[in-house]
Amino acid sequence: MNDSLPPCPECSSEYTYEMGALLVCPECAHEWSASADTDTGADTGADAVVKDAVGNVLADGDTVTVVKDLKIKGSSTVIKVGTKVRGIRLVNGVGDHDIDCKVDGVGPMQLKSSVVKKI
Ligand SMILES: [Zn+2]
Numbered sequence: 001m002n003d004s005l006p007p008c009p010e011c012s013s014e015y016t017y018e019m020g021a022l023l024v025c026p027e028c029a030h031e032w033s034a035s036a037d038t039d040t041g042a043d044t045g046a047d048a049v050v051k052d053a054v055g056n057v058l059a060d061g062d063t064v065t066v067v068k069d070l071k072i073k074g075s076s077t078v079i080k081v082g083t084k085v086r087g088i089r090l091v092n093g094v095g096d097h098d099i100d101c102k103v104d105g106v107g108p109m110q111l112k113s114s115v116v117k118k119i
Helices: none
Strands: 017-019 022-024 031-033 064-066 099-103 107-111 116-118
Antiparallel strands (some): 022 031
16 A cells, blocks of 8 residues: 655645545645655755745746746757746746746747746
């Protein structure tokens, strides 16, 4: 039996349970994807708040600007410093990428919160 579900990322409740592909917290009604696996050892809790390059707390739907040129892997495209990105979505992305967004003229991608600044 493997009953060790991760605690709730919102309120740290241990009484989480599985509902299909989601984990559900009975205490704050938070639902999230269980696919992130159980490597919650190192920085649990730090994930709850995503901050930009200067420490502003980011939220879904925020508009940000890119604070440095970003080369896109596998292409010659560069997202220039100052590029405005509207309607970001906070995600638990690949590596340190914690913002899901669509960049005008480039397309959908994931960014690191450390390279953007909230407007
Ligand atoms: Zn909770």
